Amino acid sequence: xDYGSSAFVSPPAIYGSELLTWVLIGLALYWGAVIAxxxxxxxxxxxxxQGPILTFHTKRGRVLLDRLARPKRFWRAWSNLGVGxxxxxxxxxxxxxxxAAMIALTGxxxxxxxxxxxxxxxxxxxxxxxxxxxxxxxxxxxxxxxxVVHEGxxxxxxxxxxxxxxxxxxxxxxxxxVGAFVEPDQESSNAASRGGQTRMFAAGVTNNFAVTxxxxxxxxxxxxxxxxxxxxxxxxxxxxxxxxxxxxxxxxDRITAINGTPVESNDELANRLESTTGEQVSVxxxxxxxxxxxxxxxxxxxxxxxxxxxxxxxxxxxxxxRTVATEHGFIDAVGDDERxxxxxxxxDGERVEREVTIGAxxxxxxxxxxxxxxxPTDETFVITQFNGxxxxxxxxxxxxxxxxxPGQQVSVAGYFGDERRTYTVTLDDHPRSDSGxxxxxxxxxxxxxxxxDIGVQLYPAGDYLALLGGGxxxxxxITDTFLGKVGMAVLLPIIGVTGALPFNFAGFTGGIQNxxxxxxxxxxxxxxxxxxxxxxxxWTGWINIQLGFFNCIPAFPLDGGHILRTSTEAVVSRLPxxxxxxxxxxVTTTVGxxxxxxxxxxxxxxxxxxx
Numbered sequence: 153x154d155y156g157s158s159a160f161v162s163p164p165a166i167y168g169s170e171l172l173t174w175v176l177i178g179l180a181l182y183w184g185a186v187i188a189x190x191x192x193x194x195x196x197x198x199x200x201x202q203g204p205i206l207t208f209h210t211k212r213g214r215v216l217l218d219r220l221a222r223p224k225r226f227w228r229a230w231s232n233l234g235v236g237x238x239x240x241x242x243x244x245x246x247x248x249x250x251x252a253a254m255i256a257l258t259g260x261x262x263x264x265x266x267x268x269x270x271x272x273x274x275x276x277x278x279x280x281x282x283x284x285x286x287x288x289x290x291x292x293x294x295x296x297x298x299x300v301v302h303e304g305x306x307x308x309x310x311x312x313x314x315x316x317x318x319x320x321x322x323x324x325x326x327x328x329x330v331g332a333f334v335e336p337d338q339e340s341s342n343a344a345s346r347g348g349q350t351r352m353f354a355a356g357v358t359n360n361f362a363v364t365x366x367x368x369x370x371x372x373x374x375x376x377x378x379x380x381x382x383x384x385x386x387x388x389x390x391x392x393x394x395x396x397x398x399x400x401x402x403x404x405d406r407i408t409a410i411n412g413t414p415v416e417s418n419d420e421l422a423n424r425l426e427s428t429t430g431e432q433v434s435v436x437x438x439x440x441x442x443x444x445x446x447x448x449x450x451x452x453x454x455x456x457x458x459x460x461x462x463x464x465x466x467x468x469x470x471x472x473x474r475t476v477a478t479e480h481g482f483i484d485a486v487g488d489d490e491r492x493x494x495x496x497x498x499x500d501g502e503r504v505e506r507e508v509t510i511g512a513x514x515x516x517x518x519x520x521x522x523x524x525x526x527x528p529t530d531e532t533f534v535i536t537q538f539n540g541x542x543x544x545x546x547x548x549x550x551x552x553x554x555x556x557x558p559g560q561q562v563s564v565a566g567y568f569g570d571e572r573r574t575y576t577v578t579l580d581d582h583p584r585s586d587s588g589x590x591x592x593x594x595x596x597x598x599x600x601x602x603x604x605d606i607g608v609q610l611y612p613a614g615d616y617l618a619l620l621g622g623g624x625x626x627x628x629x630i631t632d633t634f635l636g637k638v639g640m641a642v643l644l645p646i647i648g649v650t651g652a653l654p655f656n657f658a659g660f661t662g663g664i665q666n667x668x669x670x671x672x673x674x675x676x677x678x679x680x681x682x683x684x685x686x687x688x689x690x691w692t693g694w695i696n697i698q699l700g701f702f703n704c705i706p707a708f709p710l711d712g713g714h715i716l717r718t719s720t721e722a723v724v725s726r727l728p729x730x731x732x733x734x735x736x737x738x739v740t741t742t743v744g745x746x747x748x749x750x751x752x753x754x755x756x757x758x759x760x761x762x763x
Contacts (some may be wrong), residue, residue, distance in 0.1 A: 179204055179325070198321075207333070209319040213307075221311035231309055231351035234358025239719065241357070241704040242712045246747065249705075253750040255583060283645065286662040289684075290691035298696045299332035301363050302703070305355035307334040313348035316340045346718050353714040360700035367693035368638050372621030375686045378674040379622060379660075384408040384439070385421035386611040386667040388655050393465045393499055394607020395446040401437065401608060404663035409436035418610045425605050426478050433606075438666070447477040448497075450607040455600035459532050459569075460508045462496065462601050469503065470495035478605045483544055486510050490536040490567070509567045511536035512549040513600035520591020522564065525575040533592075534599050535566035545598040556588035564590070609654060613667035616657050619644065620690075627652070641690065642697060659687035707744035716740055 183204040189195050200207040221227060283291060303320065310317050316337035323333065341349070384406030390397050401407075407415050410424035411434050425433065428447065435445045451466040462468075470476060471485035471492050486492055492510055497503050511534040516523050526533065535543050538552050539562050556562065558581045565574045579588025596602055615626045619640045625631040631640050643650070644657040660668060660683040670679045706716040720739045 204325060206324045208321040208324065209335075210321050211317075211319055213320065214311075214317055217304075217307050217311045217317070221308055224312050227309060227312045228351060231312075231355050231358060234354040234361075235350055235715070237361060238354045238357050238704050238712065238715055241701060242706045242715065245701060245705050245712070246743065249747055249750040249754065253753040284658050284662060287658040287687065287691065290659055290661070290687035291695065293688050294691035294693075294695035297363060297692050298360055298699045301359040301696070302356035302699060303332035303334050305359040306336075306352060309348075309352040309355040310334065310336050310341075313344050313352055314340065315344050315348070315352065346722055350715055350718040350722075353711045353718070356711055357700045357703050360696040360703070364638070364693045364697040364700065367689045367696065368641060369634075371641075371686060371689040371693065372634070372637055374674065375682065375689060376617065376620045376622045378670055378672045378682055379617060379686065380669050380671055381417075381614045381617060382406060382667055382669045383414070383416050385415050385418045385608075386613045386664075387608045388611030389609035391450055391452040391464070391604060391607035391609075394450045394452070394604070395448050396607040399435065399443045399445040401435065401443065401445070404666050405437045406439075406666060407435055407437060407608070408439045409442075410434070412436075417614075418612065421610065422478065422480060422605060426480050435606075445606055447606070449476055449478060449482055449603050449605065451601055452604045452607060452609070453597070453602045455513065455532070455595050458595070458600035459513055459534050459567075460494075460599045460601050461506060462508075463498075465499045467497040468494055468603060469497050479603055482603060486544065488542055490572075491570075507570075508599060509534045509536065509570075510599055511543050511566055512546040512598075513595040514546075514549075514592035515595070517591040517593055521577050521580050521589065522575070522591045525577055526573070529568070531568050532595070532600065533566050533568055535564060536572075537563070537565040539563055546594045546596055550594070553590065554585075554587050557586075558582070558588050560588050562588075562590070611655060611664065611667060612653060613664070615653060616644070617668070638693070638697070642694060645694070659690045661687055705747055706740075707747040708740070713740065713744060716743060 186195075186201060186204065186206065190201055195201070198209045200209060299322065307317055307320055318335040318337050320334040321332065336352075344352070385408075387396075387401060387403055387405045387407065389403055390401055407421060409415055410421070411428055413424055415421050415424055425447070430447070432444050432446055434442055436442045449468045451462050451464055451468065454460070454462045454464050454466075468476060468482065471482060471494060472489070473493075473495070474485045476482045476485050490509060490511065491507060493505050493507050495503060495505050513532050513534050516526055516529055516533055518528065522533075523529075535549055537543060538549055541548075541552055543549050543552075556579055558579055560579050562577055562579060563574065564577055565572065567573070577590060579590055582589035612626075614623065617623060618625050619627075619631065619637065621637055625636070625640070627640070630636045640647075643652075646656060647653045648656040665679065665683050668683075670682045674682050703711040704715075706712040708714070708717075717736060717740050720736045724735055724739075
């Protein structure tokens with residue numbers, strides 16, 4: 153879906169591509185300095201280099217590991233549990249990457265996907281679109297914890313299995329920890345049993361998953377239990393040149409009253425604006441200052457060359473001569489009419505009248521059910537009725553499509569330009585759900601246009617808090633379970649891209665702390681301390697589960713690749729054949745190459761093959 157302009161302005165940030173350029177320049181200078189120090193012999197013996205990465209080696213800590221390794225039966229039982237978990241996750245990761253690659257190639261895709269941008273593979277705050285600079289302390293802390301417990305697990309099991317350790321340490325890219333390592337003695341490692349080697353390789357991910365459970369248990373329990381939603385309507389974004397922007401309202405403000413009447417929540421804002429009259433309203437911000445704001449229905453985003461001809465920044469003043477200033481008033485004025493005349497005021501103040509179709513704007517996907525009736529076309533189709541139900545925007549259509557089944561016949565009515573068409577369509581199987589599939593690419597809002605009262609996008613603070621255990625989840629009972637909350641927490645940094653919620657969530661940081669309050673016993677530590685604890689736990693849990701799953705990918709040099717090798721050796725050795733290393737190598741190489749190809753297709757397949 154292509155939009156002529158971004159709907160709202162969020163809090164100021166450096167764009168990923170610009171910051172990436174500066175990061176690369178800084179890394180080049182840093183690498184040059186490392187090479188100079190290495191060539192002049194000024195690097196200490198305990199510092200090694202691998203390209204731009206510095207590895208800090210130490211032999212300290214081995215005595216501590218020997219002490220911790222004394223309850224060997226406990227650690228072997230712990231790691232055996234981890235081996236079972238790792239094998240299940242390995243199979244899951246294998247199937248997941250295969251399935252994701254197939255969907256990326258065969259399923260209908262948006263023209264671009266932020267999730268698949270190569271820069272978003274990098275765990276660098278400010279470069280990765282989903283890891284903002286404001287979250288850097290929590291991300292670095294979580295990464296350090298993850299690396300220490302992961303490699304510490306390997307080191308501990310080395311000593312449990314009587315494998316000597318040559319050295320251990322951390323790998324740094326400038327000031328960013330990018331890895332940790334334990335270097336086992338190769339001779340004693342080879343002498344260890346196959347089971348001992350497998351337990352040693354599984355120990356790291358076992359510890360990562362254990363830390364994940366601990367961090368999220370603390371977060372979902374006492375920490376989030378001490379956080380509540382502040383009163384007022386939370387402003388997540390402000391449309392440029394809108395009445396709100398002209399009045400000085402900014403992202404992370406809270407609208408606490410309209411014309412002196414308190415606004416307790418996001419849901420109350422529309423009602424307060426609807427109940428007012430006149431050309432201006434008085435808006436109280438954060439319970440402190442009051443500003444006058446013009447009442448106007450603002451176009452915050454619009455398709456390029458869309459069916460309405462509207463552009464971002466336009467203001468809709470009337471529908472068929474009836475003055476409107478709110479979304480509710482707009483829909484009420486349209487009613488059941490499919491074609492209406494809008495009075496539109498452009499940014500330069502010029503007013504025009506234009507007849508438009510009100511419905512859900514869609515592009516028709518090739519070789520899918522609807523195209524079988526309309527024929528190939530690049531023209532936007534505005535759907536106004538679906539099975540006899542009036543459609544005002546895509547949200548109406550999506551709700552009706554969710555209740556359909558494959559093979560069901562439906563009636564679809566709408567407009568190409570000003571010509572009304574009616575079709576009967578037999579729905580196909582949906583590639584991602586149990587509902588029917590009609591074969592369309594949607595454009596958000598009404599006829600490809602999104603409108604907003606005064607030009608603010610609200611931040612659903614209560615929904616994000618509920619997903620972390622602070623209330624009933626908006627996505628059903630399954631996400632109220634502990635594992636459901638963990639799954640949603642993993643998705644929160646990218647949830648805005650999925651469309652399930654309007655913003656990505658990177659912790660209680662970047663100004664959204666204004667939307668929350670701290671209460672209960674932990675309030676004695678102050679809001680800042682509680683939000684800091686929440687952020688550290690959130691990112692510690694998030695990064696550790698990512699490290700665990702990533703290292704379970706069955707491909708070398710990851711732990712999953714080593715576990716695949718030892719497991720394959722164990723299986724092959726029990727077969728009634730003359731087992732060789734070549735047989736094991738065929739299995740591990742085939743699985744590893746399949747994983748690599750799947751990952752590359754997931755990232756680049758749609759762009760390369762036009763999926």
